[in-house]
Amino acid sequence: PTELRKLVPVTNQTELSLEVVTLAETLADAGYTTGHAGKWHLGGEGFLPQDQGFTWSIAGDEQGSPPGYFYPYERGQHFLRDLEEGKEGEYLADRLVEESIRFIERQTDTPFFLYLSHYSVHTPIQGKPELAARYVDKAAADGQDNPTYAAMVQSVDEGVGRIIDTLDQLGLAENTVVIFYSDNGGFGPATSMLPLRGSKGMLYEGGIRVPLIVRWPGYVEPGSVTNEPVIGTDFYPTLAEIAGANLESDHILDGTSFLPVLRETGEIQARDxxxxxxxxxxxxxxxxxxxxxxxxxxxxxxxxxxxxxxxxxxxxxxxxxxxxxxxxxxxxxxxxxxxxxxxxxxxxxxx
The missing domain is CATH 3.30.1120.10 (Arylsulfatase, C-terminal domain)
Incomplete structure (x- = not known):
């Protein structure tokens, strides 16, 4: 079996070191209530969101995917922890949104940071049948011909809409930054990234180029587009700057704040x-x-x-x-x- 790989495999690190000062810890120190819902994938007991600066968290553990997307989510699995009993047939993406909305409603007079990390559209590929049915007869475009995968995407999209509606209804929209993005490209066997090459797990653009959408009324012009490339590590310094959080002089970050791009007041300095x-x-x-x-x-x-x-x-x-x-x-x-x-x-x- 070892001849199948040219290099000696090493054990992968599965926990985020507690010595790392997380974004949640930085924002908590700045007076923010911090919440997490959904996928964590940065460690189990002793390394949970509550150990890394989040004051509230549900459904996160070391695992990267759920056993299923419909209640009861095989509740014997420990990594959907702190997720209270639901209703038969309840869809996980919907439940995470509902819990997130409740968190927001509890913070109307308090600065807050919410990290809603959907398990969708990770395997297992399971979508609502009534949504999947809408895509069965639609013509495939650029290799995207999986109705169930499309249904999962739609559920996430609808959930984002519910979060935004909640912010609008509570009068929080103009003082809240909403960032939507993905941590990697799509799952190759289930969908297509065309015209991009590759998929999740590859360093071709299909594996690393993802959507980034920012909503910030009064600061980001609706419908505006920029070609400025950013990377995941840029979120930490950007959000810290927006929040007015202080970073210690010895706190070295890999990313660069893209706040000037959002406010259209400048560009990111050229960097690799x-x-x-x-x-x-x-x-x-x-x-x-x-x-x-x-x-x-x-x-x-x-x-x-x-x-x-x-x-x-x-x-x-x-x-x-x-x-x-x-x-x-x-x-x-x-x-x-x-x-x-x-x-x-x-x-x-x-x-």
Whole structure:
């Protein structure tokens, strides 16, 4: 079995160290009530949201996916903890939204930070049958031909709408920033990311380019669009700046605040974006392949993106402005750019 992989697998780190000062802890210190609902996936007992700065949390544990999306959610499973009894047939995405709305309603006179982390659209692929039926006869577009997956997306979309309606009804909208995004691209076997290449678990754009929508009445113009690339680590400094939270001088963050972009008062200073996953995901737990990820790193500088594969020391180079589908590897045609980004990536590894 070991010949199926070229590198020795290592045990994956599954807990977020308690030494890390989380965004929730920073905002709590700034006077915010902090809440979490849904997927956590950063550790179990001793490493739960309540251990990392959240004063309220439901349904989160070390697991990354639920046993099912319909109540009773196989309630013997411990990671849907603190989720009180529901109704037969209740859908998990709806329940998380309802609990989140109750949290918001309790904070009408208090600054709050809510992290609603939907399990959808993670496996198992289970959507409401009545919603899936709407998509059965619709023509497939760019390979998206899974009615059940579409139903799951619609449930998340409707839930976002309910959250926004709640903020409007409570008179909180103009003083509340709503950020919607995903932590990775779609699940390849269930959907398609076309025209992007790849899917979840890959460093091609289909695995890392995701929607980012911000609603902030009075500050972000509705319908406005920017091509400024941001990365997940940018949320911490951005939200800390919006909240007026103080960061200790020795508190080093990987991200950059994109508040100037939101307010259209400036741009983010030119910087490299780096994605780093030098391991096989959970390969230490199994002797069979194929593995869910291939050890790789990627760096983007301006229009150019380089992907480095650790198994064979190979690099691929793409111009995302001209080739968002990453179909034309330029590494041999543009050796100077390839060498420059290879060196920058190695410097990042070294610290």
């Amino acid at each position: 974006l780096v994605w780093h996953f030098p391991a096989y995901l959970e390969a230490d737990r199994s002797v069979s392949g194929p593995w869910r990820t291939t050890p790789a790193s990627a760096i983007r500088r301006g229009a150019y993106k380089l992907i480095y594969f650790f198994e064979d020391g190979r690099s691929e180079l793409y111009d995302l402005t001209e080739d968002v589908s990453e179909s034309n590897d330029l590494s041999l045609k543009m050796p100077e750019v390839t060498d420059e980004l290879d060196a920058a990536l190695q410097a990042w590894w070294e610290g």
